[in-house]
Amino acid sequence: MVESMNTSESFDPRAASAEIDRAAARVRRARWWYVAAWAVMAVYSAAFYIGLMAYPERFEDLVIPAMLLVVAILGFMSWRQRMVSRGASRVETTVILSSICLGAVAAVVNESAVPDGLTVWAVLVGVLPAIPFAWLAWRAARR
Amino acid sequence: MSTTATGEGAHPRHRLDEVIHAPVRLSVMAALAEADRVAFSLLRDTVEVSDSLLSRHISTLESAGYVIVVKGYEGKRPRTWFSLTDQGRAAFERYRSTLRELIEGGPAEDADGPP
Incomplete structure (x- = not known):
């Protein structure tokens, strides 16, 4: 000073x-730790739903270990995180609820309309629940 | 009573908020204005003061109603977070506006009231 x-x-x-x-x-x-935490959530969320749709029979082999890894990464990021971006805490709950709702939509669409296996449709529908997390990461990054 | 004695003269410097108008507290307010919440360690590193000095200035800002202190735990680790209140954010904006007036030598564009 x-x-x-x-x-x-x-x-x-x-x-x-x-x-x-x-x-x-x-x-x-x-703020980059905060941005990174939500970006990881977006990537993981997309991978989770795409994996669930494309390889439902390998759920335990692929998804559960990945989930544990992401929990560890997010725990580390939460430990490192020392600030919450301006305006972000107001929308965090909305973002999480939106992702859960889109996850439910993705599951219903998967049951009724998405062909088996790793198809373009499985990827497109699987990415839906990740959009709120990606939006929050982008919003925090550009401030 | 004269305006000089009351400190409420026409010059913009008389409008500077004395609570904010101190080196450490100004840095604290500027740091907190940039985020929703800031952890104690980041604030201390940003302001570059000791824990005790930071706590003392935070108490002053808290008493003025400008800062909220939230203490909690993440796992077993205690953690303290600070946020600006709406009143604190408004006071800081007024302070910045007055600073701009002083720097530009005239009323700031977003200052309250007519120039």
Whole structure:
């Protein structure tokens, strides 16, 4: 902190303004752990649903180990995370509920309309529940 | 009573919020304004002060109604988070507006009231 800000008498508005910019930039840089956590959720969510649709018989072989891995990664990111991006905590619950709803939609569509195996349709439908997480990561990253 | 004695003269510097207008507290407010929540460790590293000094300034801001302190646990680890209140965010915006007036030598575009 610059010396000129130590008293009102010697107050320098430009120094104060520069300090505001510096502190804000420092906190903004820390947002990447938050962005990464939601990006991982998006990737995992897509992989989970695509795997579920394309290879339902290998659920235990593929999905459960992947789930444990992602829980470990998210736990580490939560431990590292030291800030929540501005405006994000307001929409986190909505994002999670949206993903759950889209997951239910994906499951219904999978049962009725998606052909067996790893098809374009399985990928497209499987990506749906990941969209809210990807949106939140993108929103936090661009602020 | 004169305006000089009350500190409420026409010059923009008289409108600077004395609670924010201190080096450490200004840095704290600027850091918190950038996020919904900031952890104690990030705030301390950003402001570059000791834990005790940061706690003291946070208490002042909390008393003024500008900051909320949330203490909790993540696993077994205690963690403290800080957020600006709506009142704190508004006060900080007013402070920045006044700063702009001082820097530009005239009223800021988004300052309250007529120039």
